[in-house]
Every structure is written in C-alpha cells, then in structure tokens.
Amino acid sequence: xxxxxxxxxxxxxxxxxxxxxxxxxxxxxxxxxxxxxxxxxxxxxxxxxxxxxxxxxxxxxxxxxxxxxxxxxxxxxxxxxxxxxxxxxxxxxxxxxxxxxxxxxxxxxxxxxxxxxxxxxxxxxxxxxxxxxxxxxxxxxxxxxxxxxxxxxxxxxxxxxxxxxxxxxxxxxxxxxxxxxxxxxxxxxxxxxxxxxxxxxxxxxxxxxxxxxxxxxxxxxxxxxxxxxxxxxxxxxxxxxxxxxxxxxxxxxxxxxxxxxxxxxxxxxxxxxxxxxxxxxxxxxxxxxxxxxxxxxx
Amino acid sequence: xxxxxxxxxxxxxxxxxxxxxxxxxxxxxxxxxxxxxxxxxxxxxxxxxxxxxxxxxxxxxxxxxxxxxxxxxxxxxxxxxxxxxxxxxxxxxxxxxxxxxxxxxxxxxxxxxxxxxxxxxxxxxxxxxxxxxxxxxxxxxxxxxxxxxxxxxxxxxxxxxxxxxxxxxxxxxxxxxxxxxxxxxxxxxxxxxxxxxxxxxxxxxxxxxxxxxxxxxxxxxxxxxxxxxxxxxxxxxxxxxxxxxxxxxxxxxxxxxxxxxxxxxxxxxxxxxxxxxxxxxxxxxxxxxxxxxxxxxxxxxxxxxxxxxxxxxxxxxxxxxxxxxxxxxxxxxxxxxxxxxxxxxxxxxxxxxx
Numbered sequence: 001x002x003x004x005x006x007x008x009x010x011x012x013x014x015x016x017x018x019x020x021x022x023x024x025x026x027x028x029x030x031x032x033x034x035x036x037x038x039x040x041x042x043x044x045x046x047x048x049x050x051x052x053x054x055x056x057x058x059x060x061x062x063x064x065x066x067x068x069x070x071x072x073x074x075x076x077x078x079x080x081x082x083x084x085x086x087x088x089x090x091x092x093x094x095x096x097x098x099x100x101x102x103x104x105x106x107x108x109x110x111x112x113x114x115x116x117x118x119x120x121x122x123x124x125x126x127x128x129x130x131x132x133x134x135x136x137x138x139x140x141x142x143x144x145x146x147x148x149x150x151x152x153x154x155x156x157x158x159x160x161x162x163x164x165x166x167x168x169x170x171x172x173x174x175x176x177x178x179x180x181x182x183x184x185x186x187x188x189x190x191x192x193x194x195x196x197x198x199x200x201x202x203x204x205x206x207x208x209x210x211x212x213x214x215x216x217x218x219x220x221x222x223x224x225x226x227x228x229x230x231x232x233x234x235x236x237x238x239x240x241x242x243x244x245x246x247x248x249x250x251x252x253x254x255x256x257x258x259x260x261x262x263x264x265x266x267x268x269x270x271x272x273x274x275x276x277x278x279x280x281x282x283x284x285x286x287x288x289x290x291x292x293x294x295x296x297x298x
Numbered sequence: 299x300x301x302x303x304x305x306x307x308x309x310x311x312x313x314x315x316x317x318x319x320x321x322x323x324x325x326x327x328x329x330x331x332x333x334x335x336x337x338x339x340x341x342x343x344x345x346x347x348x349x350x351x352x353x354x355x356x357x358x359x360x361x362x363x364x365x366x367x368x369x370x371x372x373x374x375x376x377x378x379x380x381x382x383x384x385x386x387x388x389x390x391x392x393x394x395x396x397x398x399x400x401x402x403x404x405x406x407x408x409x410x411x412x413x414x415x416x417x418x419x420x421x422x423x424x425x426x427x428x429x430x431x432x433x434x435x436x437x438x439x440x441x442x443x444x445x446x447x448x449x450x451x452x453x454x455x456x457x458x459x460x461x462x463x464x465x466x467x468x469x470x471x472x473x474x475x476x477x478x479x480x481x482x483x484x485x486x487x488x489x490x491x492x493x494x495x496x497x498x499x500x501x502x503x504x505x506x507x508x509x510x511x512x513x514x515x516x517x518x519x520x521x522x523x524x525x526x527x528x529x530x531x532x533x534x535x536x537x538x539x540x541x542x543x544x545x546x547x548x549x550x551x552x553x554x555x556x557x558x559x560x561x562x563x564x565x566x567x568x569x570x571x572x573x574x575x576x577x578x579x580x581x582x583x584x585x586x587x588x589x590x591x592x593x594x595x596x597x598x599x600x601x602x603x604x605x606x607x608x609x610x611x612x613x614x615x616x617x618x619x620x621x622x623x624x625x626x627x628x629x630x631x632x633x634x635x636x637x638x639x640x641x642x643x644x645x646x647x648x649x650x651x652x
Contacts, residue, residue: 095601101593109588224431272429
C-alpha cells in the first residue's frame, strides 16, 4: 500500500505540472483556457514528430518545442484571448472551447487515431526504477517528473516575487486599471504570462507523452485533471497546486483500489467533495476558486 | 397637440411580429401533417432538426439568458437517454418513458443547481464538464448498460417501423413546440424582465430586488429538462444507447455552435442557428474530421468577430423582431418630428433585445 501511495504522490507531480499553467493564466487574466489540455497534446505530438522523424530525443526536442509553445502563447493572447475578453467573461470560454475542437480534430486529421507515446524514444528511462528501503520501487521518470514540478513551481514563485516583470504580472492580476496608472503595461504583462503558461503546458505535454500514451482527443481529460488539481489545491499559493495534484492522484489511486474502473471516478469524486466543502465553508459562494489572493507569495 | 397622440405608446409587438406569429402557427400546422408527404428518411432528418432546435434553445436559455456557459450539458442529454432505458426496463411504455425521463432529469438537476450555480463563469463551465465525465463513468457501472457496449431501447421494437417513426416525429415536434412556448412565455412574463436585468448586470439586478439565484436556477432546471427530453428522443430515433455517444462533449459543441452562429441571447437566434447547423450537417456531415474542424473554426470566428450572431446582427441592423419578448416604447411622430432623432422607430427600438 505504501508503494501505491508513493506512486500516487509522484503522479501528483504530473498533475501539478499540467495544472500550474491553467491556474497561473486564470489568476493573471481571469480566463480559463479550455484548449489547455489540447495544447499539451500538441506539444506531445510535436516531440513525437521530432523523435520519430528526425531522431531528436524528446529532452533535446524540448529546446525547440518550448520556445514554440511560448510563441503560441503569445499569439493566443494577442489574437484570440485579448479580443474575446473584451466581449465579457463568457466569450473567452466559447472561443477557447472552439479552439480546442479545432486542435483536436486537426491532430486527428494529421496523425490519425493511433495512440502514440514518447516512451520508445527515451531509452531505459521509461521503465528504470530505483529501489528504496522496504522494497519500494520508484520509477526514475516519475521522480524526474515530480522534481520538475517542484522546480517549476518554485521558479514561478521566485519569478513572481523577486523580479520586476513578475511584480508587474502580479499587479496586473490584482487590478489591471490601477496597474496601468502606475505605469505597468498590462497588455505586455498578460502576453508574457500567456507565453509562460504555454511553456509549462509544453513541459506537461512532454511528460504526458513519456509516462504513457496519448491520442488526438487526449486533451479533454488533461484539461479536467488540470482544473481539478488547481481547484483542490485552492487559492493558497502555487504550492497549493502541487498539493492539489497529489490529492487528485491519491484519490485516483484509492479509487482504483476500490473498483477496477474507479481510477477516474475517485479523482472526480475527490474534486467534488473538496468543492462542496469549500462552497459550504464560504457562506456567500466563492468569488473565484482559482484566483490567487493578494497574499500570494508574500 | 392632444394628449392621446403625445403620450408614448407601449407596444409588445410590431406588424412584422404579428405576421410572424401567424406564420409560426401555419408552419407548425404544416410540420404536423408533413409526414404524410415526406419519405421515411426525410421524417428522420426532420426529427433530428427538432431535437437540434430543442438543444439550441435550451443552451441559449442557460448561456444567453442566464449567463451560465456550460460545457457539460451532455450530462443531461446522456441522462435523458439513460433514464428512459431504465424506465423502459422496468416495464414503462417506452414513449411514456421518454417524458418521464425528462422529468427525472429536471428533478436531478435541481439539487445539482444548489451546488453548481455558486461557481462562476469558467469554473461553472468546466465544473459541469467534470459532472458530465463523472456521470458518464457511473452510468457505465450499471450492469444494464454493460459499460461502453451499451444497450438498446428494445421495447420500442414492438411498434411497427413506420408508426414508430411518425410517432417519434410528432413527439419531437410537440416537445419542441411546447418547450419553445414555455421559454417564450417565461421571457414575456415578469421572469423575462428579471432574466434581462440579470443578463445586463447581475449585481445591479440583485440590488433592485431581482431574485438572481432563483431565476438562474429556473433556467438551469428548464435547460436540464429540455436537454433530457432531447436525449430521450434521440435514443428513440436511434434505439441503441452507447454511453460514449450520449455523454460526448460534441453535443455541447453543437449547442455552442448553433447558439453562437444564430445569435446568443436572442429567442429567434437559437432556432436560426439550429437550422444553419442542420443544413451544414446535411451538406458537409460526410466530410468527417474537416466538418468538425469547420464547426470549431466557425464558432471561434463568430465569437471573435460577430459575437451577436446572425440574428443579433439582423436585429440590430434592421430593428426586426419576429418573436418579440420585450417592450417597445413608440413615441408619437409629431413629438420627434423636429427632433434630432431621425425616426421614432429607430430611436426606440434600439436597445430592446430578446
């Protein structure tokens, strides 16, 4: 059992990776990007394409894919989100949902229905494991994934608190108009935030492909995992996202123990329980489940 | 200047809308007798169209009027079909089961609304998607459904094929007409004023005493009920129930497409959107993936460049109201004659929206 708990915790690292971009973008721009999961799958396909066609190792491939993802983030913000956000809070949901449909079906058109994986291209890393005391085997990849999540979250935290750019992004997320008054270029802050968010999405996509298989329609479940981890983690800090990811993964592990089909049910149920508790605890209803409060990182 | 001519006139319709009302009655009557003249395939397609109109109108009620964008409405579509299967399995007449199922779906949505309506915007949208995913998984656990293998509404097979087809056609037509009438009645009544107030500014509406949550809940339950009926009707036309097909997010994608293209928040827009979708599906449905890419891209383009949709744009440009749900204040011509306002019609019809 302790073995499963450790596996669950490490899997939580993946959920934290995919969730942090979603909650970061939401806390800065108040937009939930429904194409979030589909974009992670795009990154996974890009790495797979580089590996299978040009024999580029997925880790090296990230050097190409991550900058591309940043550009996609920039373009997404400039051409889609910025424009649709002017039409109110509901329009970006519709725009990004439409985008997700386009992406999923384009991937299907291009790569077909076959499931793909990056595992064959990362050598023994996909199955190597370390033996820990108590005959517990932990996959090297799972540990790398978890470590990446910790480093990424820590790096984001440092960036937001210690750099001028990070402060201007935080100011924009607090109140774009007032931030504008004191000379923060909200438009620039939003665009940079979107680019950063998409880089994290690219990383998440890489691990999605390395730890298992993906297909053109794998984006929707990833979006739900990201959303659930972000909501469970709550509005504490970026570290909450890591805790949210771990809770989600543990709930799934527990669900799988109870029933063969219980993996996903366990995760969704845990999400709803947390949601219910948080809604009951806050009398007036929540202003925003994902919103980082002003005391983030202070 | 007599008092009679100088006081503004409050109107609830226009000449165009009175003609439209007659036209609607004629169209429904024609549709009711249409199966006599249509081929079996055409009857099936028309049934599908009625179901699309229901889906569009219900999603529009939720999103366009209640401001609740959900990407999980397939949960009610799937549950509508699932409960119909369940009820028919315990011996209820399959046709009755379709409507009983809709009522159960509506009943289920009420407690769900207590919970979900406290989420906002995007959180509500994905929250509903999670609910749909979870419900799909739970329905799969039912032994009757046999996981993704699915099952069938076998008890419909006792009816002769042609009788069954026409009966389902009429049931779909009747459901569509009834649901649209209820929605129209709601919008024209005092609830309609509340709905418009909430849509324009939720906080302001609450501050003048509009029951925001109650009104939203009404729309949520109505939409669940209507989409449940639509799911049950779809089951009746296709007989087989595979959870994956019914709980597919594509249903919500269709609803969003229809409403965005037709005109979000307008009563006529949803119907127009369903018609457009029906035609596109008829012509390009065979194009497979490219058809879906086209639908998604069209939805994105409309939300970016024509967020009011086709009907919203027509309404704005021509002041045309075929099925008016609001009030129009018409100033007598002699007052505005010397005024800067070009014409009383234009001056008064502008901000009235359905």
